[in-house]
Amino acid sequence: MIVSINPTSGEEIASFEEHSAAEVDSALTAAVRAQRAWRARSVEDRVPLLRQMAVVLRKEKTRYARLITQEMGKPLVESEAEIEKCAWNCDFYAENAPRFLADEFIESSATESAAVFDPLGVVLAIMPWNYPFWQFFRFAAPALAAGNGAILKHANNVPQCALAIEEVMTAAGCPDGLFRTLMIQPDRVAGLIADDRIAAVTLTGSTQVGAIVAAQAGKALKKQVLELGGSDPFVVLADANVEAAAAVAVKARFINVGQSCVNAKRFIVEEGVADAFVQAFRRGVERLKIGDPLDAETSIGPLARANLRAALHEQVERSLAAGARLEIGGQPIERPGYYYAPTILDHVTPGMAAFDEETFGPVAAIVRVENADEAIMLANQTEYGLGAAIWTSDLGRARQLARRIDAGAVFINGMVASDPRLPFGGIKRSGYGRELGVCGIREFVNIKTVWIGPARNSAPASKSE
Template identity: 65%
Template sequence: MFRTLNPATEAVEATFDADSPTRVEQALMEASAAQRRWSREPLALRAAAVARIGDVLLRRKAELAALITLEMGKPIAESEAEVEKSAWTCHFYAEHAAQYLHDETVASNASESFVVYDPLGVVLAIMPWNYPLWQFIRFAAPALCAGNGAILKHAANVPQCAMAINSVFADADLPAGLVASLLIKSQDVAALIDDPRIAALTLTGSTAVGKLVASQAGRAMKKQVLELGGSDPFIVLADADVEAAAKAAVKARFSNTGQSCISAKRFIVDESVADRFVELFCAGVKQLKVGDPTERDTTIGPMARASLRDELHRQVGRTLEAGAVLKVGGQPLTGPGFFYAPTVLDRVAPDMVAACEETFGPVAAILRVADTHSAIALANATEFGLGAALWTADVRHAKELVRQIDAGAVFVNGVVASDARLPFGGVKQSGYGRELGAVGIREFTNIKTVWIGPAR
């Protein structure tokens, strides 16, 4: 059984039965047949359909944002922004798909050679709860433009968001069955991966789950794109604009209540500016408003589940026991809901829990370093490699430093964010493959070489 448990009130808002094996089989049959027809449609028609998805998202923004806030606790203004970003991504790919997927001619003497991008088929999307609309749309918009279909297995705690996705695609008049969101348990995913009607899969989630799914997909010889955990560094060098960096750091860590793979988690600050950075950063954190996520001025909502809050508090406790200094917060809040006080831990050492593990919630760890070389080395001293931010006044030097940072994206003097125009993904234990940009739309295609010799 699936349920909507409101993380702000702890009230069970709704319950749903899992889809039956018969329903799952029907969805696979329909998706397979619909995708074969879809792949033969002109690209312009597919792109127009994806644009309609964007239109529907904007038309239903208030309803969809309210569902996101209800099921996972995101502050309503951020939920609305998630819907808007998803719509913009649909419109972006509708406009640029033809450019990204056009046949590429290769120079040749006696033959004609070119590269084409054919769809793979039906892709299984295993999606998380923290961005319940965006995470799916950023995969689905390019994948559909490329001619693929999709089966969505969403996180168990956002069933209404999962079902709303079904209705959005129906409202956009996409072919019946081309995209299906199923309420299935995690233990049933392996059978889907093995099913011959599933051509590939994409997953956004924890590294542990990614390893499990990758092993299952590997045995089935199926393509995967994995966007996994992160412990992103936010590096502040001695010459940085400390005021700007500290202001951006609050957003980088505490957006979505800190529940994001690309949230800045380790703030690596040059010792010469660390005291000033900590002062400004803590002042900004103290201005955050924790409360009812349906209220427009709330900036920190509840964590999505009690278990997540409890694990975060364990990480904070062990880090403090090891000698870190508590500057702000540090405890769950009393009353109903899974709220945790925005927390800043200073003088965190590299071997402390908050520096070694991914902290998925409103907790910032500040690590002080002696110089630029130490900052880059510490930034790379993690199993993860998703995003990184680098703050410095010397942009020319920054262009050299970014090549030394192990991450799928490095933002200089800015907050790491996903953008439909730019490839997104990680290295090391943060996964492989890319979403978004020109690279992302080609991930679920057969990059086919065509060679045509002279007629005889």
């Protein structure tokens, strides 16, 4: 049984029976059949589906946003923004897929050669709960435009969102069988990955799960894209606009109740401005409103699950025991649901849980450094490499420092965020492969070389009588 729990109250919302082995088999067979027909269409014939997906998402934005908030707890205004971003992504690929997938010709006086982009087949998407619509649609729009089919295995705490995604696809006119949501337990995923009808795998999730999926897909020699954990540094140098940096830092850490791989987590601040930054940061945190996420004024709702809150609090306690100083928060909130007080830990150093581990929730770690070189060194002193931010008034130096940071993205004087126009992904234990932009649409294609030599007559010329 797959159960949906409302994290605001801890009460069960709905439950669903798993799909049987026969139902899974039927879905895979149908997906392969549908994908063969879908790939035969031109990309120009595929992109109207993406436009309709955007239409449906916007038409039902209010309903889908409430569903996200009820199942995983983020504030309603953020859920609405998530649905709108999904629609934007669909529109972006509808507009740009024909150009991204156009044959690339190689000039030669003797031959006509080109790189062409063929779909791989049916892609298994293993998706997380923290952005239950966005994580799927940022993969699906380019993958479908490229001619692939898709099978969704969503996180089991957001089953209603998983079924709502299937509703979107059906309402948009997706060919029967080309996409399907499967309601199964995690221990059945290995069988899907090994199945010959699955051509490739994409996963957004924890580093631990990513390693398991990578091993399973690697054993089957199947392409993977993995977007995994992060411990993003937010570097504030002494010449930065401290008030502006602190204001953005509040959003960068506490958006989605801090439950994002790409949230800023380690705030690495030059000592000369550290006190001023912490004070400004604290003022911003104190203005956050904790409450019912369905209330439009709420900025901090519950964490998605009780075990996530327990793990976060244990990390805070270990960090304090190791010498971190509690600036604000540091405790679960005594009310129904899985709430945790927005927390700032100051004087965090390497070796503490808040520095070394990914903290998935509303906890910020302040790390004080002497200079920019030490800031970059500590920014890179992590097993992760997803995103990073640098705050400074010297843009020339910022560009140089950005090249020294080990991350898939570096934002200067801004908050790290995904954007349909820009490639998104990480290095090290944050995964590999890219989503979004032209790079994202080319992850699940066969980049095929087509070489054509000069025409020759194969039959000898006939002799005149």
